[in-house]
Amino acid sequence: xxxxxxxxxxxxxxxxxxxxxxxxxxxxxxxxxxxxxxxxxxxxxxxxxxxxxxxxxxxxxxxxxxxxxxxxxxxxxxxxxxxxxxxxxxxxxxxxxxxxxxxxxxxxxxxxxx
Amino acid sequence: xxxxxxxxxxxxxxxxxxxxxxxxxxxxxxxxxxxxxxxxxxxxxxxxxxxxxxxxxxxxxxxxxxxxxxxxxxxxxxxxxxxxxxxxxxxxxxxxxxxxxxxxxxxxxxxxx
Numbered sequence: 001x002x003x004x005x006x007x008x009x010x011x012x013x014x015x016x017x018x019x020x021x022x023x024x025x026x027x028x029x030x031x032x033x034x035x036x037x038x039x040x041x042x043x044x045x046x047x048x049x050x051x052x053x054x055x056x057x058x059x060x061x062x063x064x065x066x067x068x069x070x071x072x073x074x075x076x077x078x079x080x081x082x083x084x085x086x087x088x089x090x091x092x093x094x095x096x097x098x099x100x101x102x103x104x105x106x107x108x109x110x111x112x113x114x
Numbered sequence: 115x116x117x118x119x120x121x122x123x124x125x126x127x128x129x130x131x132x133x134x135x136x137x138x139x140x141x142x143x144x145x146x147x148x149x150x151x152x153x154x155x156x157x158x159x160x161x162x163x164x165x166x167x168x169x170x171x172x173x174x175x176x177x178x179x180x181x182x183x184x185x186x187x188x189x190x191x192x193x194x195x196x197x198x199x200x201x202x203x204x205x206x207x208x209x210x211x212x213x214x215x216x217x218x219x220x221x222x223x224x225x226x227x
Contacts, residue, residue: 004157042220043203050213055211056208056211056214090157094213097212098213099207099211100145100146100165102148102163103213105150105157105158105159106157107156107157108156
């Protein structure tokens, strides 16, 4: 069974640009969550989707947005990039909607903002 | 919401040494607890989990026991190997609904031959 895949693996952008990251969950998984990982702030929750609906959102500005498609694939978008958005963006999928479900993580997308 | 605190690293050990990484949590109710591991250049992998008080999660020689009375979930391994060098994260659900985790700050483990 294929794991969680994220594309692209690496991105370099300049300030002010926008970026879209993609995540394909494990087949059959309907929940997708996104996290930002930085050396200073650690792992921070961005948002969570289940069956195309955003169920929860972390404390990030409106420049960060996302969506989930009917096949459970998810995208996140960051507009007007800032230097501080440089991070590893991790996507995780879960089978069900419950709070104690195991999450399976992808390899991440490394975003560098110059 | 729930929160977790884990010991800061880096932790440097010699091969075959005993490992303990401390993790304590604050939570509403009794959520599942998790340890994740991140190898260089990779995403997170679930190492082990425990779903209720006094449960012991174990995998690859690592163990952690869900201690309700001390709100702790310390990670242990009796004999570490160089291949265990990685960053370890303690985690629990962020709240009482939804697939969201809150993580500790991570502990980098370096094992020397």
